[in-house]
Amino acid sequence: MMSDTRECIIGLEVHAQLMTRSKIFCGCEVASDAEPNTLTCPVCLGLPGALPVLNRRAVELTARLGLALGCRVNTRSVMARKHYAYPDLPKGYQITQYAQPLCEGGGLTITTSTGERRIGIARIHIEDDAGKSVHGENGSLIDLNRCGVPLAEIVTEPALRHPAEARAWLRELHLLLVRLGICDGNMELGSLRCDVNVSLRLRGESTLGPKTEIKNLNSFRNVERALEREIARQEGILKSGGCVVSETLLWDAAAGEVLPLRSKEGSHDYRYFPEPDLPPIVVEEMLLQRLVKEMPELPAACRNRLRSEYDLDKQAARLIADDAGLTVYFETLCAAGVEPTRALRWLRGEILHRLGGCEITTFGVSPTALAELLELEATERITTTSAVRILDWMLTEGGCAGDGLRALDLESIAAGAHLDELVQRTLADHPHKVERYRSGERRLFGFFMGCVMTASSGRANPTELRRLLAIHLD
Numbered sequence: 001m002m003s004d005t006r007e008c009i010i011g012l013e014v015h016a017q018l019m020t021r022s023k024i025f026c027g028c029e030v031a032s033d034a035e036p037n038t039l040t041c042p043v044c045l046g047l048p049g050a051l052p053v054l055n056r057r058a059v060e061l062t063a064r065l066g067l068a069l070g071c072r073v074n075t076r077s078v079m080a081r082k083h084y085a086y087p088d089l090p091k092g093y094q095i096t097q098y099a100q101p102l103c104e105g106g107g108l109t110i111t112t113s114t115g116e117r118r119i120g121i122a123r124i125h126i127e128d129d130a131g132k133s134v135h136g137e138n139g140s141l142i143d144l145n146r147c148g149v150p151l152a153e154i155v156t157e158p159a160l161r162h163p164a165e166a167r168a169w170l171r172e173l174h175l176l177l178v179r180l181g182i183c184d185g186n187m188e189l190g191s192l193r194c195d196v197n198v199s200l201r202l203r204g205e206s207t208l209g210p211k212t213e214i215k216n217l218n219s220f221r222n223v224e225r226a227l228e229r230e231i232a233r234q235e236g237i238l239k240s241g242g243c244v245v246s247e248t249l250l251w252d253a254a255a256g257e258v259l260p261l262r263s264k265e266g267s268h269d270y271r272y273f274p275e276p277d278l279p280p281i282v283v284e285e286m287l288l289q290r291l292v293k294e295m296p297e298l299p300a301a302c303r304n305r306l307r308s309e310y311d312l313d314k315q316a317a318r319l320i321a322d323d324a325g326l327t328v329y330f331e332t333l334c335a336a337g338v339e340p341t342r343a344l345r346w347l348r349g350e351i352l353h354r355l356g357g358c359e360i361t362t363f364g365v366s367p368t369a370l371a372e373l374l375e376l377e378a379t380e381r382i383t384t385t386s387a388v389r390i391l392d393w394m395l396t397e398g399g400c401a402g403d404g405l406r407a408l409d410l411e412s413i414a415a416g417a418h419l420d421e422l423v424q425r426t427l428a429d430h431p432h433k434v435e436r437y438r439s440g441e442r443r444l445f446g447f448f449m450g451c452v453m454t455a456s457s458g459r460a461n462p463t464e465l466r467r468l469l470a471i472h473l474d
């Protein structure tokens, strides 16, 4: 790991595929599951004479992201050509933004082990994606369906200082993109891809050292692992008196290694110039006002609200707030009169366990139906064990809590002769343990509780049981 004398400087460039129906400069459909080379036209193939027309929706989605991140959304921005030769780029250039991007400034706050840190954003611009090279046994094939798919590129300031921070930041951005309906966030399918750049310098220095860039990382974990590996590699070079060479690297996740891809280009290598076939993008004030009005509650604001309204701790607030469905479910439970701590305990335990990673919206018991069940538990008409059994009954039979209670005959045995009899019988079955309890081994109380609970099939009212046991034992 890093020595104390050096620090690392990390920046991220994130490509998010915008959720539009058609491509950014033509009417071709965007779909990841279509047959190769079926979703193309002269525009996205870059045939001579074909003219691009900008997709309004792509601008709107990117402006929405910019507003959510506190960026300045420029009323006028310009598309530019970025030239490079690549087999899956038929135009020979990418249409992107250079000197005048759509959004600038802003930032996103992450929580780290040392507290909260706001990581600044340098810029967000829109651009078109390239095609895909598919490498197989009989050589390489090219699928151009992805040519012209709209992307937003989000570039951070080089303000991240640790691989774990980079991972946390990307996670927070992912959450925001999905919550705002800007990107589906599927990293495995490449809807969200992350390039990281990193350099090391002696602490106290202010200039940046030569940096390397690792391309196309496709999971949060790989972002962190690749950075850790690359920092160790650079540190090794510097320690042995060498110099880090600016280059572009690939991450081999299986081997856990970074591999050289090519020497790093400077921006002059791309021969940028303003795109002559597209007018400047003009964002009108009316659009911005509408986007602000339509902005949903953002994850960070939701966490803070849940903490203050329901007195949740940080971890619980994150668990509930970071899942929009869970937020609605939790708040509906509370509105139906369930205590927040009880609602949280059930969600975190039995409910999430039964969901096994599925969305809460697929859960077979509605929050109002669950609230009825939890009311029975809260008023001690049933024990927690019985409530869990009724929950499973509701999931399979589809009835309400009251029906389950009757069907399973789980009304709690609160008092009276029956519970008293169970207590006496249990104590009679364990005379030695009773003796040990009476001679000071007080922890056996839990053992007797458990025995009677089992004997009552989990129906004994715990408060009443504790009272009766105390009477008979002491």
Ligand SMILES: [Zn+2]
Binding pocket: 023, 026, 027, 028, 039, 040, 041, 042, 043, 044, 045, 148
């Ligand atoms: Zn097309």
